[in-house]
Amino acid sequence: MASIPRRFTGDTLVIASHNKGKVREIADLLGPYVRTFTTAGELGLPEPEETGTTFIANAELKARAAAAAGHVAMADDSGLVVPALGGDPGIYSARWAGPEKDFAMAMRKVEEGLAGKTDRSACFVCALTLAWPDGHVESVEGRCSGTLVWPPRGDKGFGYDPMFVPDGFDITFGEMEPARKHEMSHRADAFRQLVDRCFR
Template sequence: MKLVLASQNEKKLKEMNDILSQLGIEVCLQSQLGVHVDVEETGETFEDNSLLKAKAVMEATGMPAIADDSGLCVDALGGAPGVYSARYGGPGLDDAGRYRLLLENMRGQTPRTAKFVSVITCCFPNGDVITARGECPGTIAYAPQGEGGFGYDPVFFLPQRKKTFAQLTAEEKNEISHRGRALALFQEKLKEYLNK
């Protein structure tokens, strides 16, 4: 089975293929099919945005489409940046600019607890929808550490591992990350769906 990923993000594609290939599922980017759907993320929840993206790409390609909406929710900031994680601070900022802004906004703040959330939605041409949510709790580091990962990974610290997400290997990250957990649950739900 082939799924289209409603994203341009090569790193997300690799993470999804690493996990879903065990089910014999191949995930490709919409751009590989010559489709470029840019969905405005107007939802108020990760579930809303994930569904908007998967549905739009499924309709554009006529194939089952999978979308992930994820972000960082920081307790001291009232759950921000949340669904605005990728747009935090406005369009002029890159990943490093966004996590620097977050560190600036966290100055003097306690607690530093936070969680990464990922919601994965798959929309099928027959109208069926599968949704799975994963969360990974952690804290916000005082300074970026590590070279790996992307987004807020250098400042998302895992006390039990004594490392940030950016210091983990890809295997370690897939095992415990919000997306890894959402994909594991999605994998179970998809297996049930395919065996119906």
């Protein structure tokens, strides 16, 4: 029998990320349900090494590390999965950008890998985990499918957004207004699931 999901009942939620773009999106999406946000960066928490082999395993690892500070913490692990590249960059999406977080370089690496390939399909995956200081976790995973374009277009998103056109659209996430992206992205899909599970 499935266990009953645990609800978030506190005032403060720690966003276990040092990525300002990601923190902004998460705060926008959870704003109606959480009174106060803080971040792992603001609390001076180190970024744990992502040793998991799945998006959910890495999200849980990061959320548990941040929850050790004493508040419920939420972490996301997300990335771009490209079938023609054997699923890469996948859980290594951020690492492809290197220590300088150079996503222009990471996008070029994806494009170089696709040279001569006809399949340009891709999907963004987002795993979200809420972790409590007592070790309890709740995790969900969302997806958004699309096609990769070159050259990159738009400056509204972050990461691989400028080369990803979601199914049913002719503009990239990088060209899309944030409010529109929030309605249908992989992160939005995961947040809908998490809100239904833990915040309603």
